[in-house]
Each structure stands twice: as C-alpha cells, then as structure tokens.
Amino acid sequence: MNKNNETIIYLFSGLGADQSVFDNLSLLKTRNHQFIKWEEPKIKGLENYALQLSSQIDNTKKVILIGVSFGGMLVSELSKHIQTEKIILISSASNPAELPFLYRLFGKLKLYFLIPTFILNKPNKLLSFAFGISHKKYNKEEKQLYQIIKNSNPKFAKSFIKMILAWEKKEENNANKNSIFKIHGTNDLIIPFCKNKNTNQFLIKNGGHFMILTHSKEINNLIKEILVSS
Template structure:
C-alpha cells in the first residue's frame, strides 16, 4: 500500500479529512506543532518533516496544509504532492491578502475573532448544513491561537516560487477563500468550496484514488 501523509489546513485538523475514503492506503495525519517566535515557514516545515518516516511518500495538503507540504517536499523526497483548495506558489495567493500582509494589518486581528464561527466563516468555507457548521465551529475552537496567528502571517507573506515535479493541484470552482481564478488547477471540482473534503467527498475520494493508482 502507498503511504500518505495528510496535512490539514489553517483552522482545521484531521477531522477535515474524515469523510474521504483512504481505505486502500496507509495514512498518517501530520500533527501541527507550535511555531517558534518569528519562525519562518521553511524552518517550520523542516521541523515538522521529522514526522515523515516513509520513503517516497505521497503528501496531501489541504489549504495552508498544502503550502506546508510544498515546503516539506524541499527536505523530503516524495512520490507526489496533491494539493486540495491550496496554492503552489506565492503567485496563487490573492493580491487582497498580500496588501494587508505588507502593511502587517493582519497582525491586528485578535485570534479570538478568527476562532469564532459565524455566518461569514460558514460562507467563506462553503459549509452547507448543520453538521458541517458544527464541525467547523468545533475545529476553529480547538485551533491553537499561537499557531493560527503565525500561520495567517505565513500565508500572506509566503515567498515560494518553486513548483516541484509530481505536484497535482485539485481546486473547487466555488472556492471563496482561494478563488479558482488565482490558481492553475490540474483538476476542478464543480461547485467545490474550500471545505470540499466534507461535501464533495465522494467525487474527491474517487479522483484522489485515480491519481495515486
């Protein structure tokens, strides 16, 4: 069986993958660690890569987890990187995130606001029903505030320009956090939102399996 390492997104954890079918593969969930003060995403990726024990594994990253997977692959030889609702390089981060990033305005937002689920976060993530909203609410509540603020800073100031061989990008056509028009996707999930791992899980599971096998 193929060994897959799963990187969840910002404000997310292993529960973001719970509806995907990985029954034909060995999977390991990468655990986020607390970043050091002013730590670069490159150094963080190096430290977190220690969790990867298999040779030539497949990395699957959701949202911010995809960005970290891209950085980890600079230190670990991998068979494939599969990005879900993510970005490959700094060029795929929308300009309206980069502007406040340069002005450091994002650092003024209290973590308590970012961790609070409401109608706006439900709309941005694309959650559609009561159970999905409850799951998002729970995940955001459980996210470490230090990690959340650090990761937000790394997203809006990301400098990567390298696209590694073997990288495959899957993106939803209705993603509101990282709109499709800013990225070059290899595969598009019709009406898929940023949380498409939950509500487009069957289509996404079949696609991932076909890519891997």
C-alpha cells in the first residue's frame, strides 16, 4: 500500500487509564496525534485486542505507535500486523518473557483470581509505592494517579490484567530492530527493566512506573531524539 507523507502518532495509555497520562508530552503540541480509545474486548487475548483496536488506525498514512505499560504491550503485538515507522514502549514489555516470573507463573497456572484487582480500583498508598510516587516530592503526580484511577473503568482493568497474565509469545515483531525503542526506569517495580537485544533501549535513572509524568523532561528529550532519527 502506498502511503502519503503524513505521519500520525497513535498513543496507547496504560491499564484502562485515560489519555491524561500523556499530559506532559511536548509532542502533543507539535505533532499530528490521536489517542486510542478503550473498547469492550470482543475476543479474548492481548493480540486479538490489539487487532480490535487497530480499526482506529489509518493505514493510508505513516504510523508511529507509542504505548505506556499495558499500552506498550498492545503496540508490540500490533506491530506484527501493520506497517509502522517507529514504535516506542514506555515502562512496558515488548514480549511476555520480559514480564516478572510471578506474572508468568500466575498466567500459566491461570491464577487470575489471586491478583488483587481491588488495589487498582481506588487510591491507596500501596499503589503509590508500586508506581514510584510515594515520596512527598511527588504529591502532584500522586494526585494525578488517583484521578486517573477514579476515571478508569475497573471492568477494563480486570480484563486487561488477565490478558497480560495470559500473554504468549508467538512471533517476532515485523518492525525492524532499528525502529523499536524502549524507555524504561531503573526503579520500575511493576515491570522491572529487562534487557532485550532486539530493541533500542534507554534507561531513566530513578524512574518508576509512573515516570511518564514524574520524569517527563527526560522522556520528552528521548522521544524527540527518537522521532528525528532515521
């Protein structure tokens, strides 16, 4: 398919979260972009859900995908099926092997009911700690997280957690290695950093799982560098 020269950046947020996680991204002011909207899953499975959401993407234009956390996993799966210029994963995993062993074990044993999803349904200090914003200097970001939680659909969050735990590696991305970029924090407790020789990786010192808001200056600089690279 011949594509015109217009490029659209599609943004996938985290676990049922709204687009406010991207509020600090400078590209929103300068680049053509579109936020992917969550939909009720029609078929089980992370890859199937990624394909379902692909209906929101205009394949007649050049496509760049950016995903945070769960959104990054969707981006990774989607890149197997559509042509992309670049994909950027923030605080995420490009394949299930990068997830913590406990997640994969729960998925293999189908122990979904042991995941305390209630923690994700209301603000609490345990969640703040897990996201790396329990320190008082992150009071603003903690309030933002709590607002995102209040705006999130708990039904979606539960479904998405099951997708993550049941995620299976089937094939590699169609995207060229040089077009896959991972930005990860050294202090991410939810999805700890995992080396992957098939991606271009950037580490942000002291960045936690919510670094898209707490370390937005560093992330903006990296994204700008990635977008202008050939």
